[in-house]
Amino acid sequence: MSGTTAQAQPKASTPEGMRIEKLARWLLSWKLPDSIEEEREYGGVIWRDEKTGKLGYTGPFPGYAKAHVDVHVWDDNRGCPPGTKAVAWYHTHPVKTAQLGPDTIHFEWDKFIGGDKLISDSFLLPGYVATMDGRFWRYDHPAPTMVDGVPTPTEGEGSFNVLNGKIPTVKLPAGVRVAPPL
Numbered sequence: 001m002s003g004t005t006a007q008a009q010p011k012a013s014t015p016e017g018m019r020i021e022k023l024a025r026w027l028l029s030w031k032l033p034d035s036i037e038e039e040r041e042y043g044g045v046i047w048r049d050e051k052t053g054k055l056g057y058t059g060p061f062p063g064y065a066k067a068h069v070d071v072h073v074w075d076d077n078r079g080c081p082p083g084t085k086a087v088a089w090y091h092t093h094p095v096k097t098a099q100l101g102p103d104t105i106h107f108e109w110d111k112f113i114g115g116d117k118l119i120s121d122s123f124l125l126p127g128y129v130a131t132m133d134g135r136f137w138r139y140d141h142p143a144p145t146m147v148d149g150v151p152t153p154t155e156g157e158g159s160f161n162v163l164n165g166k167i168p169t170v171k172l173p174a175g176v177r178v179a180p181p182l
Contacts, residue, residue: 016087020046020126021138023055024090025167028130031060033171035092036132038062041069043091045125047080056084066095067107073119089119090128112139112160121153134166 023046031042044059058079063069071089072079078086093109109131112120120127120141127139142156 016048019055020088021128021163023057024088024128024138025136025163025165027057027060027090028092028128028136029167032092032094032130032132032134032167033169035094035130036169037171039066039095039098041065041067041092041094043069043071043089045071045073045078045080045086046088046090047078047084048087049084051083055087056081057090060090066098067093067109068115071119073123073125078123078125086123086125088126088128090130091116093129093131095132110135110137112137112158117158120158121155124151124153130167132169134169136163136165136167137161138163 027044027046035042041063042060043063044057044061046055046057048055058072061069061071069091071091073086073089077084080086093107096107096109098105098107112127112129116127116129116139119125120139124141124144126141129137129139131137137160139158139160141158142154144151145154146152
């Protein structure tokens, strides 16, 4: 791997979307191995500076469970700095199952449902997820309805698709770090 993430043809259709997708891939590429090793979700929010257009991110925040992470999207300004706007969010799905006493809980690790869908649909944010098998996915919320000129969330099916190129699932050697694509 020689210290770089795999290059992949973006699925996004705009220059801004391609930049966001590239940043999400980078964030998940360096955090997925830790997430798998610790059996803990990680995630955060990707934001854009409203004056400069520069992209940045919050987190990655460690989850408090194998299948849950608080990305702070419910905080003021979606947890992003003042003068910025949330444009996407990202997280990991590091496990397929968990033991709860004598019972095995099976997670729908390759789905974007429940709380994941709620975040994207409620805040009109694309969601990116890296799964323990190295796949990189994007969820797009249903098209909003315009109410008094304001995009308003609607119920319905979004789209959840795997994107090109695998995310590394093995940690880079100590001291090797891939530079962010900012």
